Amino acid sequence: MMEDMTAASPGPRTSVSGGAAASPADLAELLRRSAxxxxxxxxxxxxxxxRRVFGLVLRIVRDHAMSEEVTQEVYLDVWRSSARFDPARGSALSWLMTIAHRAAVDRVRSSEASRRRDDAHAAATRPVEFDETSEAATTALExxxxxxALLTLTEAQRSAVELAYLGGYTHTEVAGLLGLPLGTAKTRIRDGLIRLRDTLGVPA
Amino acid sequence: MSPDLHHLSGAYAVDALDRAERESFEHHLSVCDACRAEVAELSDAAHSLAVLGEATPPASLRTSVLAGIAQVRPLPPLVTDSSLVSAADDPSTPVAPVVPLFRRASTWLAAAAAAAAIAVGGIAWSPWSGDAPTLSAVQQVERADDAATVTSHKGAVTATLAYSRRLDRSAITVAGMPPAPDGKTYQLWYVGSDEVARSAGFLTAGADGHGEAVLEGGIDGASAVGVTVEPTGGSQAPTTDPIMVMAVA
Structure with missing residues (x-):
């Protein structure tokens, strides 16, 4: 899980910008102070x-300007609801990423947005430039x-998880994209995530 | 838990459910610890994928985010429902039976407006979905051809209001609701756009946290439905702040 990964890679956080390199406890404390x-x-x-939030939003939304809008909304929402973060229910990073993912997905699912995404998709077939090369050391390890861990998933599980999480598609859409019978995509997604969880949960 | 719902945990964790499924699964989550724990773990696993595609946002975004938050007040922490109930029950809390009704109602409408952001209307119920002969009163409302639903979450409590303008009826279903304290009851209210609350009967939560009721009276003229904690037997007008408010269209 994420706590394990970040805890296992205690890097100098000052040199890293936006890669979620701060420890989970740090992030939770920052949220408490924000509240x-x-x-x-x-x-x-x-x-x-x-960097992590914007990268995820950009991956799902594609359109650069719209991704900035969504990211801004996410952070305003995080600020507004920072007191509602409950450390008993998960890590601060997970809470934040959940908000970001939901916001990005909601945005692409509104019909107006999906039309724009399709336009942007054409423009972005030149791959979106994720700056993987400039990954900070801790991020690179992670x-x-x-x-x-992804390699431990079956091909079908990996595709289903990636289309759902990184593509922002519903399980019905994932089924259509992968030619699966309706209803089976959600099982693939769950099985894939369980395997990912189990693999990541084992300390490297 | 039904195997069907159980299998939705993964899709829910990656936001791959459509709106109606998401709603009903959240309803289930409010009462199922096992699924809640699984969703938390699977979300963590899913979010680990985000590390593969980090991207640096433009500096201007940082500027506008920080300018933006300077103008927004962070919300206070959520008060859990049990503490809400006990606050209403706490003898040291001044009882306020004389709060002017309009003021009380304004609070409600403000709360309903705030909650409207998460309201979802126009759930289509399939008229061919089978068990018509044995529909309960609540189901009759839920399955009206013009039925709409509004869901409100507060802490572990999920309340869903189904209403039909054509039948002029509404029904509330709650999950994860603690029983009302001794000597108290949950009372239902229709709140009109004229800001007057009229009693719509009572709601009882069982030991399993589940409760449902068809509201008394017609929904006509109501712009919100609320739930308050009142002394057993009910009140003529609300005497405490609502623990749940749902706006209706």
């Missing part, structure tokens, strides 16, 4: 997480672990 109106703490939270 009390501490704007500097929120700026630190933004700096520690924005990414390597995730890539390895």
């Amino acid at each position: 009390r109106g501490d704007e500097a703490a929120f700026a630190d939270l933004y700096d520690a997480t924005s 990414a390597q672990r995730v890539r390895k």
Whole structure:
């Protein structure tokens, strides 16, 4: 799980911008301070997480301007609801990413947005330039672990998980894209995530 | 838990359910600890994928985010429902039976407006979905051809209001609701756009946290439905702040 990964890679967080390199405890503390109106703490939270949030939103939404809009909404929402973060229910990073993912998916599912995404999709067939080359050391380690973990999934599981999570498609759409019988995509997604969880949960 | 619902945990964790499925699964999540724990774990696993595609946002975004938050007040922490109930029940809390009705109702409408962001209307019920002969009163409302639903979450409590303008009826279903404290009851209210609340009967939550009721009276003229904690036997007008408010269209 994410806590394990970040805890296992204690890098210098000052040199990393936005790669979620701060420890989970740090992020939770930054959220707590944000809830009390501490704007500097929120700026630190933004700096520690924005590359990951923006990267995910961009991956799903595609359109650059729209991704900026969504990312801004996400952070405003995080600021507004920071007091509602409950550490008993999961890590701060997971909470934030859940908000970001939901926002990006909701955006592409509105019909107006999906039309724009299709247009942008054509423009972006030149692949969106994720700056993987500039990955910070800690992020690179983590990414390597995730890539390895993905290899433990079956091809069908991996495609289903990626189309759903990174593509923002519903399980019905995933079934259509993969030519699966209706209803089976959600099982593939769940099985894939369970395997991913189990593999990542084992310390490297 | 039904195997069908159980299998939705993964799709839910990656937001791959459509709106109606998401709603009903969240309803289930509010009462199923096992699924909640699984969703948390699977979300973590899914979010690990985001590390593969980080991208640096433009500096201007940071500027506008920080400018934006400077103008927004963070929400206070959520008060859990049990503490809401006990606050209403706490003798040290001044009882406020004389709060002017319009003021009370304004609070409601404000709460309903805030909640409207998560309201979902126009759920289509399939008229051919079988068990018509034994429809309960609640189901009759839920399955009206013009039925719409609004769902509200507060802490572990999920309340879903189904209503039909054509039948002029509404029905509420709750999950994860603690029983009303001794000497208290959950009372239902229709709140009109004239900001007057009229009693719409009572709601009882069972030991399993589940409760449902068809509201008394017609929904005509109502712009919101609310639930308050009242002394057993009910009140003429609400005497406490609502624990749930749902706006109706």
